[in-house]
Each structure stands twice: as structure tokens, then as C-alpha cells.
Amino acid sequence: MAGAASSNRQRSKIAPYLMILPALAYLAIFFVIPFWSLFRTSLSTSGGSVYLPTLTFAWDFANYGQALTAYQDQIIRSLTYAFSATVISLVISYPLAYAIAFKSGRFKNLLLGLVILPFFVTFLVRTLAWKTILADDGVVVHTLGSIGLLPSDGRLLSTSWAVVGGLVYNSMTFMILPLYVSLEKIDPRLLEASKDLYSSSFRAFRKIILPLSIPGVLAGSLLVFIPAMGDFINADYLGSTQTTMIGNVIQKQFLVVKDYPAAAALSFLLMAMILVGVLSYTRALGTEDLV
Amino acid sequence: MANQMNQGFNSQFASSRTSRRRFIGGSAAAAAGFALSGSFLAACGSNGTTNSSSSSAPPPDDGKPASGSLRISNWPLYMADGFVAAFQKASGLTVDYKEDFNDNEEWFAKNKDPLSRKQDIGADLVVPTQFMALRLKGLGWLNEISDTRVPNKKNLRPDLLNDPGDPGRKYTAPYMTGMVGLAYNKAATKRDIKTIDDLWDPAFKGKISLLSDMQDGLGMIMQSQGNSVSEPTMDTVQKAVDLVREQKEKGQIRRFTGNDYADDLAAGNIVVAQAYSGDVVQLQADNPDLQFVIPESGGDWFIDTQAIPYTTQNQHAAEAWIDYVYDRANYAKLVAFTQYVPVLSDMTDELNKINPKLATNPLINVPDADKARLHAWAALTDEQTQQFNTAYASVTGS
Numbered sequence: 001m002a003g004a005a006s007s008n009r010q011r012s013k014i015a016p017y018l019m020i021l022p023a024l025a026y027l028a029i030f031f032v033i034p035f036w037s038l039f040r041t042s043l044s045t046s047g048g049s050v051y052l053p054t055l056t057f058a059w060d061f062a063n064y065g066q067a068l069t070a071y072q073d074q075i076i077r078s079l080t081y082a083f084s085a086t087v088i089s090l091v092i093s094y095p096l097a098y099a100i101a102f103k104s105g106r107f108k109n110l111l112l113g114l115v116i117l118p119f120f121v122t123f124l125v126r127t128l129a130w131k132t133i134l135a136d137d138g139v140v141v142h143t144l145g146s147i148g149l150l151p152s153d154g155r156l157l158s159t160s161w162a163v164v165g166g167l168v169y170n171s172m173t174f175m176i177l178p179l180y181v182s183l184e185k186i187d188p189r190l191l192e193a194s195k196d197l198y199s200s201s202f203r204a205f206r207k208i209i210l211p212l213s214i215p216g217v218l219a220g221s222l223l224v225f226i227p228a229m230g231d232f233i234n235a236d237y238l239g240s241t242q243t244t245m246i247g248n249v250i251q252k253q254f255l256v257v258k259d260y261p262a263a264a265a266l267s268f269l270l271m272a273m274i275l276v277g278v279l280s281y282t283r284a285l286g287t288e289d290l291v
Numbered sequence: 292m293a294n295q296m297n298q299g300f301n302s303q304f305a306s307s308r309t310s311r312r313r314f315i316g317g318s319a320a321a322a323a324g325f326a327l328s329g330s331f332l333a334a335c336g337s338n339g340t341t342n343s344s345s346s347s348a349p350p351p352d353d354g355k356p357a358s359g360s361l362r363i364s365n366w367p368l369y370m371a372d373g374f375v376a377a378f379q380k381a382s383g384l385t386v387d388y389k390e391d392f393n394d395n396e397e398w399f400a401k402n403k404d405p406l407s408r409k410q411d412i413g414a415d416l417v418v419p420t421q422f423m424a425l426r427l428k429g430l431g432w433l434n435e436i437s438d439t440r441v442p443n444k445k446n447l448r449p450d451l452l453n454d455p456g457d458p459g460r461k462y463t464a465p466y467m468t469g470m471v472g473l474a475y476n477k478a479a480t481k482r483d484i485k486t487i488d489d490l491w492d493p494a495f496k497g498k499i500s501l502l503s504d505m506q507d508g509l510g511m512i513m514q515s516q517g518n519s520v521s522e523p524t525m526d527t528v529q530k531a532v533d534l535v536r537e538q539k540e541k542g543q544i545r546r547f548t549g550n551d552y553a554d555d556l557a558a559g560n561i562v563v564a565q566a567y568s569g570d571v572v573q574l575q576a577d578n579p580d581l582q583f584v585i586p587e588s589g590g591d592w593f594i595d596t597q598a599i600p601y602t603t604q605n606q607h608a609a610e611a612w613i614d615y616v617y618d619r620a621n622y623a624k625l626v627a628f629t630q631y632v633p634v635l636s637d638m639t640d641e642l643n644k645i646n647p648k649l650a651t652n653p654l655i656n657v658p659d660a661d662k663a664r665l666h667a668w669a670a671l672t673d674e675q676t677q678q679f680n681t682a683y684a685s686v687t688g689s
Contacts, residue, residue: 050673051399051430052407128554136498137559155497157560158545240497240546241539244688252688255400257681 042264055260063265071249071266078246079273081160081235082228085167089175089224090217092168097179097216098209101186115176127166127237134162134238158240166234167224174223182216183209218285222278229274246270352437357607360385364392364414366595369467371628378615384608389414394549395423395504396680406432411602416609421594422506424463425456425670433462434599440610443617446635451594456670463596464613465634467569467625470583470657470665471507472590474556474566478580484563486587487515496543498562500555501535503547505676505683506668507593508565509535514589520668528679536686547687556581567593568654572630583654585664592667594634620644632657 040057042064048054068075100111118126134140134157141157144150156162186209194204232247239245246266253263367390375388392398398419402412406427419427427433438444447460457463475484480495490499502508509531510520516534518527538544545561546552553570555561557578571583597616599609615621623641626633627649633642639656642649650656657665671679 050677051403051426131554131560132558135558135560155560158497240542241544241687242542249688252684255394256396256688257684258396258400258677259681 038264038267041260042268044261046259046261051258053258053260060261063261064269067262067265067269071246074244074246074249075269075273077243078229078270079277081164081167081245082225082231084164085171085228086221086225088164089168089172090221093172093175093179093220094217097176097183100176101180101183112180115173119173123170124233126170127233130162130166130169130238131157134165157238158243160239160243162238163235163243163245166238167228167231170234171224171228174227175220178219178223179213179216182213182219186212214285218282221281225277226274229277230270352440352607355607357382357384357440357605357611359605359608360387361605361608361612362387362389362413362415363418363612364389364416365418366390366392369418369595369629371624374621374624374628377621378612381615382608382611384611386612392418395420399423399426406430406600406602409602411604412600414600415603415605416597416599416612418466418595418597421454421456421463421465421596422668422671422676424596424598426673426676427598427600428457428462429673432601434601434603434606435461436464436599436613437606437610440607441614441617443614446617446619446622446637448634448636451634463598464617466595466597466616467629467631468592468594468634469631470568470585470590470654470661471502471510471593472566472568472583472585473511473563474552474571474574474581474583475563476556476559476561476578476580477582479559479562484582484584487512490563491538491543493543495562496541497545498560499538499544500546500548500552500561500564501544501687502552502565503549503687505680506591507567508547508687509679509683510591510666510668511565511586511589514591514666515586517588520591520666523669523671523675523679525675525678525682528682532682532686535683539686567631569629569631572652572654585661587664589664589666592665594667623649626655630655 041055043057043060044055044063045058045060046053046055096115100108100115104111132138136155136157141150141155144156145154150156190208190212191204194208199207230247230250232245232251235243235245235248246269250263250266250270253259253266257263361384363386365388369390370388375386378384379386398417405412407430424433441464444460444464447465451465451468452460454460454463473484473490477483479498484490489495506520509528512531512534513520513523513527516527516530518530535544546555548555548564550567550570552561552564552566553574556564556566557574566583568583571581575581597609597613599606603609616625617635619635619638619641622633622635623638623645626638626642627645630652632655639650642655653661
């Protein structure tokens with residue numbers, strides 16, 4: 001009896017490890033190993049044949065310095081675009097998520113469905129559709145021009161506006177859904193209680209809804225900011241030669257120039273910037289335990 | 292208004308059936324995927340082993356007719372309707388035809404590691420542009436194409452047969468040639484475009500697109516500076532890159548493109564674009580205002596070639612395919628679709644049988660005066676290619 005009990009206990013000790021094994025193996029193979037080899041590449045020097053270069057690991061930190069000085073414009077631009085896209089996305093999405101969570105009644109599921117609907121169309125086609133909408137000879141540009149919001153030779157496509165707009169459009173669902181989830185969880189009785197205590201609606205929002213929705217704000221911001229930082233499709237299709245982001249540079253370095261150490265160093269710089277951004281953001285919002 | 296929108300959408304989709312290199316942008320998305328998977332993993336391994344032999348011997352010829360299946364990897368929209376089916380019927384072979392060759396450099400980045408290990412790349416015949424085919428040949432990754440199995444090789448244009456990069460065309464079988472020049476929308480420019488200087492007209496600020504491919508993008512600019520593409524040096528390339536950078540910083544250049552300039556040109560976002568001749572012939576069908584011109588200072592040729600990788604699973608079938616393509620009647624059907632310049636000689640009769648307009652189109656049957664202004668790039672050394680690509684990418688990719 002005692003032996004059976006202890007083997008049971010042993011089994012229950014092993015079970016959790018067995019359960020995480022597949023995920024752990026998956027991460028080891030598809031994340032840790034590539035991550036490690038990318039790291040080594042970023043510190044290697046490239047030599048030998050042009051097309052099949054031999055990479056020699058050499059603690060070559062100069063790769064980072066060179067990448068940083070050569071592409072600081074693109075790095076700053078990526079940060080600016082990703083930050084703008086996150087803020088704009090938050091400002092647009094919050095009222096919408098609020099309305100769906102509290103005011104939509106029986107249309108709630110329909111509205112949520114509509115939020116997700118654009119994602120049934122592939123990312124590339126959605127982005128290309130914006131090219132048509134914002135075209136120089138298109139309706140939007142003509143209308144804005146005729147009411148004086150755009151100069152006569154002005155354009156929307158191939159500007160920073162279009163790139164940030166594309167980033168916002170393509171990421172809004174990722175902002176709306178976490179916001180909705182965190183807002184929807186809020187107990188309506190808290191609001192009733194606040195009214196009983198003669199709180200104004202605005203005060204109730206500021207003291208109850210906003211603090212309780214912070215996890216949604218945080219999750220949404222991360223889901224928008226991180227992909228936007230590394231994005232290159234929007235800059236490629238909606239931007240011009242003046243709006244290239246760090247993702248475009250990395251793509252070009254990997255596929256055309258084939259300077260793998262430089263491309264890997266840039267990738268690591270990108271990751272480091274995202275990490276610093278995310279950590280300081282979560283710290284500022286005081287929800288480290290959620291990440 | 293609705294009509295305008297419709298036109299926009301139509302042009303987007305109309306141009307989607309135009310051209311052979313236009314999926315470059317789309318492939319960028321796919322490229323993102325593999326850049327994060329295979330490419331750098333491979334780059335990190337100790338895969339610096341270069342096959343030093345300059346060529347590979349094909350398997351010994353048993354004299355039997357080709358049989359089995361053939362996997363072809365070609366550019367998108369580079370094939371006539373019904374052509375593959377007709378070949379299957381005539382040869383008894385099964386063809387797995389894929390349009391997954393989107394960009395030379397990206398294709399190379401994706402396939403160089405399996406090729407360096409002599410692993411199958413899923414294609415028995417590929418259609419790289421000549422510079423890429425010669426790179427593959429130099430790395431020893433191409434099989435020789437048997438002359439006896441391709442008797443129709445005699446139909447090849449004599450000027451193509453004697454290429455310095457591949458004398459006698461033993462490894463690379465030209466598929467199509469085309470001109471790189473300027474395409475413009477005359478309704479928007481309101482004047483003729485003749486020279487490279489016209490690109491820098493302040494009236495067209497932000498309405499110009501250049502090709503992101505180094506040779507196609509820089510070739511005509513180097514020629515406008517009095518330099519030659521048949522004897523390029525780092526100095527002459529750098530001079531062209533500097534001019535492009537200057538114009539880019541002024542905001543003159545809107546985009547660096549693959550074939551996707553066609554969309555912008557059709558939609559009016561771009562008024563003058565560096566362009567491939569065949570694209571323009573097809574776009575003209577929808578928009579007669581579009582013109583193609585070889586700059587006065589010169590444009591250049593590109594040649595796309597069929598090549599058999601040394602990892603091919605069916606050498607004879609690939610040769611049977613090339614032979615079938617090199618039959619003039621068959622080839623005319625391809626030209627009627629792609630609208631590029633034939634690589635076979637004496638095509639007029641066969642083209643007339645399909646459509647007399649084809650043979651008289653100066654973009655398909657190029658007049659001698661135009662030919663005199665077209666030049667082909669010299670075969671570059673590996674180091675040159677790398678240096679020139681890096682120099683141009685410092686403008687196009689930043």
C-alpha cells in the first residue's frame with residue numbers, strides 16, 4: 001500500500017514535466033536553437049566565397065556599431081511609426097471596445113464578428129486595397145484636396161501617413177479584442193455602486209473602468225507595437241523611398257546583399273529595443289505580474 | 292466616384308495578369324518567413340564548402356526517350372494557356388508546372404544551401420535570369436544540356452548562341468529576352484519622354500519609380516552618364532548610385548519596384564517608370580496612353596534562361612521540354628502570351644499565323660535602330676556582383 005502511494009506521488013510529480021515536454025521541445029528546436037545561431041551570426045565575420053560565405057564566430061561587436069550608425073534613421077523611424085500606430089490604435093479602439101462591451105446589447109456578437117471579419121481576407125490583399133483607396137487619382141485624395149485638407153499636388157499614398165495608417169488598420173483587431181475582454185469582465189455592480197455613491201459617469205470611468213481595463217490596454221499595446229516595429233510590408237506597399245523601416249533593411253540585407261552578420265545584428269538590435277520598450281511600458285503601467 | 296473606384300480596382304487586377312516578375316512584393320512576405328527560418332540557420336552553419344568544379348557532367352545518355360515526370364519552376368505569368376497540356380500530350384511526360392520563381396536573388400537565398408549539399412530543390416528545370424544562371428554555372432550547380440536531345444537548338448538566334456558567359460549555350464537555354472527601358476503615361480506627362488534627364492523633371496516629383504534589381508535599375512542610368520554596362524567598374528556604378536541617391540533624397544523617386552510598378556503606372560500613382568517591355572505591351576491593351584521608350588542614351592537587354600540544376604531528377608525530360616519550346620510553332624504561342632522578344636530566329640511567319648500584329652510590334656520584333664541602343668551587361672565576377680548589389684542596396688534598402 002505504502003509503495004503504491006509513493007509511486008503514485010512520484011507519477012504525479014513527473015506528470016507536469018511530461019505535459020510541458022512537447023511545448024518545451026518545440027521551443028527548443030524552433031526558438032532557442034535559431035535564436036542562438038542568429039546570435040552567433042550577429043557576432044561573426046563573413047569571409048571566403050561570396051555566395052557561400054564562411055561565417056567565423058569572432059565576438060565581432062563592430063557589427064552592432066556599424067548597423068546602428070548606418071541605419072539609425074530607419075531605427076528611429078520604426079520606433080516613431082510603431083509608437084504612433086499603437087497610440088492611434090488605442091485611441092480609436094478603446095471607445096469601440098467600450099461600446100461593444102457595455103452598450104451593444106444583443107448586437108454584441110455581431111459587432112465582434114465584424115471586428116474579426118477583415119481578417120478573413122489575407123493581409124497582403126487588405127494592404128493592397130489601401131493602395132487603391134489612397135491612390136493619387138482616387139476619391140479620398142480628390143475629396144480631401146477639394147476641401148483644402150490636402151495641397152493641390154498633395155498625396156496620401158507613399159507617405160508616412162499611409163504607412164502608419166496601414167499599421168493601425170492591420171493591427172486594430174489585436175487592440176480591440178484584448179480591450180473588449182478586459183472591459184467585458186468588469187462587474188456592472190461596481191458601476192451601480194459608484195452611482196449609488198453619487199459618482200459622476202466620468203469619475204466612475206476614471207476610478208473603475210480605466211484601472212480595471214489596464215491589462216487589456218497593456219496586452220493590446222504589446223500586440224500592436226511589437227509586430228509594427230518589425231513590419232516591412234506596409235512600408236513597402238504604402239510607403240515611399242523615404243519611409244523605409246528597419247524591417248525593410250533586414251529583409252534587403254538577408255535576401256539581396258546577403259550580409260548575414262549585419263542582418264542578424266540588426267535583428268538583435270530590433271529585439272533589444274522591443275524588449276526595453278516592453279519592459280519600461282509594463283513597469284509604467286504597474287502590471288509586471290501580467291506579462 | 293464609384294466608377295473611379297472601379298477603375299482603380301480593375302487596374303489592380305488587370306495588371307495582375309500582366310507580368311512575369313510582378314510578384315516580387317508578394318514574395319517578400321514569404322521571404323520574411325524563410326528569412327527567419329532556413330536562411331539564417333543555414334547561414335550560421337559551417338556551410339562554406341564551395342563546389343569548385345565549374346560544371347557538372349550530365350548522366351550518361353542511354354538513348355531512350357524521356358519518360359516519367361518533369362518539375363518546372365518558372366516565373367509567374369510566363370506561360371501560355373494550354374502549352375503545358377500540349378507538351379504532356381506530345382511527349383507522354385507528366386509535368387508539374389510551378390510559378391514559384393519570383394525573384395532571382397531571393398530564389399538563390401532560398402535554394403543555395405540545398406544546392407550546395409546537392410539536395411533536390413523540387414525542380415528539374417528552372418528559369419533564372421542569365422546573370423543568375425551564370426552564377427549557378429560558376430558554382431558547378433548546372434548540368435550540361437545535351438545538343439543531341441535538343442535538336443531544335445538550331446533555331447536559336449545566332450547572337451544568343453555565342454554568349455561570352457556560356458559559349459555555345461551548353462548550360463543555359465534562353466527562354467525570353469526583353470528590353471529594360473522607360474514606360475510612361477502620356478496623358479499624365481503631357482509630353483514625350485526621351486532621356487534619363489526627363490526622369491528628374493521637377494514636374495514629376497514623387498511620381499518616378501526605378502527598378503530595385505541592380506542591373507536593371509542602374510544600367511540605363513550608367514549609360515546616361517556616358518558609361519558602359521559592358522565594362523562596368525565600381526566607379527561607374529557608384530556614380531550612378533550617387534545620382535539615384537541625390538534624386539531619392541529630393542523626393543523625386545517614389546518607389547523602388549520589382550514588377551509591381553505596373554500597378555502604380557496603371558493607377559496613375561507613377562507617371563514614368565523603369566519598365567520591362569513585355570509588361571508594357573500587355574498594359575497597353577488596357578491603357579493606350581502608356582508608352583515604352585528606350586532612353587536616347589541607351590537601355591539594356593535581359594535574358595531569362597532555362598537551366599537544369601545538377602540535382603535534377605529527370606535530365607532527359609528537361610531536355611525534351613527545351614526542345615519542345617524551341618520549336619518555332621510552339622514558341623510563337625509563348626511569345627503571343629508573354630509579349631517579350633523571341634529568342635528564336637525567323638519567327639515572323641509563325642507569329643503571323645497567330646496574330647499579324649505581333650510580328651509588326653516594335654517591342655516584339657525590335658527594329659535595328661532600337662537594337663543599336665540596347666546593351667547587355669557584362670558577365671560580372673562574384674565580387675563585382677556583391678559590391679554593386681551592396682552599393683545599390685544602400686540606396687534602395689534604406
